Amino acid sequence: MTERRHDRKFVRTFFTSPTALEGEDDSAKMIRSASGLRGMQAPDVWVPDNEDATAPSMRDEGVENIIEVVSENGADFPGEIHPRVVWHRDSPETRYQCLQHLLELADPANGAIEHLDGFVIPEVGDIDDWKKADEFLTIVENEYGFEEGSIAMSVIIEAGESELAMGKLRDEMGKATNNLERLFLFVDGEVDYTKDMRAITPAGDLPPWPELRHNTSRGASANGCIAVDGPYDDIRDVEGYRERMTENQAKGMLGIWSLTPGQVVEANTSPLPPEEGSWLLDDGGDQVELTDEGDTQVYEGDRVSLEESGGEYVLRVGGDEQHLDEDDLREELLGMAQYVPSMDDIVDSMEEFEEARDAGTGAIAMERATTLRIDGVEVDLSTDRMWDEATYQAAMTPVTLFQDVYEHRPDQHDDLAEMYGEDVVDRAMDVGA
Template identity: 80%
Template sequence: MTERRHEREFVRTFFTSPTAIEGEEDSAKMIRRAAQLRGMQAPDVWVPDNEDATAPSMRDEGVENIIEVVSEHGAEFPGEIHPRMVWHRDSPATRYQGFQHMLEIASSDTGAIEHIDGFVIPEVGDIDDWKKADEFFTIIENECGLEEGSLAMSVIIESGESELAMGKLRDEMGKATNNLERLFLFVDGEVDYTKDMRAMTPTGELPSWPELRHNTSRGASANGCIAIDGPYDDIRDVEGYHERMTENQAKGMLGIWSLTPGQVVEANQSPLPPKTGSWLLDVDGEQVELDSEDGVEVYDGDRVSLEETDGGYELRVGNDTRTLDEDELHEELLKLTSYVPSMDDIVDSMEEFEAAKEAGRGAIAMERSATLRIGGTEFDISTDRMWDEATYQAAMTPISLFQDVYENRPDQHDELNERYGAGVVERAMEVGL
């Protein structure tokens, strides 16, 4: 994995707010409200959005609002601040307007730029377009007395051109002719990407674009950047939002665009290890969480049944019924069950492996056992999983994420301590160091 070049190793939440609202007494009310979010409601990256979220006629006022609000509240905001500016790969006039707006913010005598970590550039094209944006950043830094490369640049992948550009970035980054090391976030913009690809679906809904999300995650990983999924428009569909985040996390894309403070809370919590562990049972391809009752994991549904017979056991899953002896049943239940470890479980395993490694052992077996109750019949299962250095490093990812959050978001300490317990948090901050 390529080393990150920025202070944040993980970004869970990318939250956009319109910079100016037409017809309101206070046109800056949305970014003023967002700037005062704290705790789990506050994103890791806040994006005052002077592009799509703000009407073209209001964008000059939006820049003024960014300057005013960030200069007033930026020092206390707990996340990073990356305003989104206008840009388009096919429009020199739009690119120039974005440059002028960034220069106005950076040169303001209010000191707003001191609290701004970078800018988000939408609608980028091929790699030459990325370098144009980077050059504007370099000019702004020199004009305003900032260190070269101090402003991070994030891009929104909204076209086939920009998707292909990620594959060329490794050959360009680090050359003396550019400052592309400033790149921070690669953000998917599926709506404009769908338009650029001329894609259609029978219902008119967006395609899911799993390939784009995979390519963005791969491109970010290969270049030391962070991948962020695009917006999930159905803000009331919490379950769907969670499913999308779970799919993304399996691709290494741990961050997602958030449209409301409620989505920010869900996205801030989603990639963190769970507070308690849970057993899952595969029921016709669906993972069903079992209820834990006095140390027994219980399935109360009607799609799986287990009965003890004179010759062994009768196990029914859906329409399939099988008669099994004790060993066969044990093997079958191991195939049907899985365990989601808690933060405490992960830390326990890592501490045990660290102790074994210090004692000169390169691999150890970790046992996991449970008593299942299905249809009133109880049965004990257990399995051993070998832990070696590769297993340890894989388990480190959620712990590294937690450590990054805890170090960079002190406003969330109370909530994290309440979620896991102070003792678990303390141990989690020490493993892997």
């Protein structure tokens, strides 16, 4: 993985809010409200959205609102602030408007730029278009005497052109002719991407685009940036939002667009290790959490059944039936069972490995054991997993995420201590040091 070039190693939440509302006494009320978010309701990156979320006729006023709200409240906002400005790969007029807005937002006399961390550029095209946006920011930096490359630039991947451009960045970054090293976030925009691809689904909903999410995660990793998934617009479907994040996290995409403070809370907590460990059992249709009764984990569903008769076992999963001896049954259940470690479990394992490594041992076995009960029949399960340096480094990712959050979000310290306990928090901050 290429080294990150920005203070944040991880971004969990990308929260947009319209900059100007037509017909309201206070057209800035949405961004004024968002600027007051704190704790788990406050995103890692707040995006006053002066593009899609704001009507074209209100965008000049939107810039004025950003300046007013950010100059007043930006110093106290706990996350980073990256306004989304207008841009389009096929419209010189729109790009010119972008330059005018950037110059106004970045003018030190207006008082907002000292609290702004960067800008989000939508609708980018091929690599030459990314370089145009970068050049505009370089012009702004020179206009006001800022260091070149000091203003971060994030892009929204909304077209096949921009998806392909991610593969060309490694050849362009670092050249004297650009400041593309300012790039921060790669954010998927599946709605416009669907339009650009001319995709059709029977019900008219969005395709899932797993390939786009994989390519964005890969492009971000290859170029030292951070990948963020696009908006999940069914804001009442909390479980679906969680499932989407779980799928993304397996791709290395730990950030997601959030449309409401409620989604921000879900997205802020989802990538963090759970408070308590749990055992899951694959019932042939889903991963079902088992009921914890101390040393015994109990399956209470109806898709899996187990009977014992004369030393032989009959295991039924869905419509499949197997006749197994004790050893074969144990192997089968080990393949169906999975343990999800808590933060405390992860820290315990890392501390144990660090102690062994410091004593000169290169690899150690970590045992996980429990008793599984199905229909009153109990089976002892035990697995050994070898930990070496590579395993340790892979396990470090959720802890590094936690450490990054703790360092950059002091407003969440109380929430994290309440989740895990002060002792676990202190130990998690010490591992890997």
